[in-house]
Every structure is written in C-alpha cells, then in structure tokens.
Amino acid sequence: MTPRANLEPAAELFKVLSSASRLHLLCLLRDHPTTVGGLAEAAGLSQPLVSQHLRTLRAAGLVAVVRHGREAEYSLADAHVAHIVADAVTHTLEEHVPLS
Structure with a gap:
C-alpha cells in the first residue's frame, strides 16, 4: 500500500490540474x-x-520557460x-459501468 505521505504531492498536482x-x-x-500572447489568443483568455x-503551472513544475530577449516561450516540462x-x-x- 502507498503511504499517505507519498500521496500528498499527487493530491497537490490534481489541485493544480483542477x-x-x-x-x-x-x-x-x-x-x-x-x-x-499566442496562448492567450488560442485559448480566448486575457494575457494577464x-x-x-x-505562474501556477510553473510553480507546480508542469511547464518550463525559455527567454529569447524580452519574449518568454513556454513549453511542457516533460511528456x-x-x-x-x-x-x-x-x-x-468513457462510459463507465458500475462494478457491482
């Protein structure tokens, strides 16, 4: 069985993904x-x-940023x-069928 303490980081990840x-x-x-700017346009959200x-995704280690001068380019941290x-x-x- 997985110790509860090992599950806390996963629970925090799911909070970020909520x-x-x-x-x-x-x-x-x-x-x-x-x-x-590209993400804002594609997602239909404001830049702020x-x-x-x-910022939230970076803090959780889900995205990485590379700076090119004044531009910042975001990518997934890993697959x-x-x-x-x-x-x-x-x-x-998926359609789920109850187990009982």
Whole structure:
C-alpha cells in the first residue's frame, strides 16, 4: 500500500490540474512551445489571466520557460504532463459501468 505521505504531492498536482483553463493551456502547449500572447489568443483568455495560470503551472513544475530577449516561450516540462491530461480527458469521455 502507498503511504499517505507519498500521496500528498499527487493530491497537490490534481489541485493544480483542477482548472479547465489550465488544462486547456497544457493541451495547447502539447503541440509546440508558445508565448503568453499566442496562448492567450488560442485559448480566448486575457494575457494577464494566462500569465497567472502559467505562474501556477510553473510553480507546480508542469511547464518550463525559455527567454529569447524580452519574449518568454513556454513549453511542457516533460511528456508525463501531456499523458496525465490526455488520460484524464479520455477517462471522462468513457462510459463507465458500475462494478457491482
């Protein structure tokens, strides 16, 4: 059995992923690195809101940033992030039959 203390970081991860807007941004970053402006346009969100979400995602270690002069380009931190989001979406789209 997994000790409860080992589950706390996973619980914190799920808190970060509890926002549909953050999930959408992660899906957009799955395909290619993008700037805040590009993400805002693609997601239909304001740049300040996208920046706020990106700060949360960076703090959780889900996205990385590379600076090119004044521009910041965001990308997924690793492939696990894309798999977590894709698996969660797939799971919610499946029809579930009760086990009993």
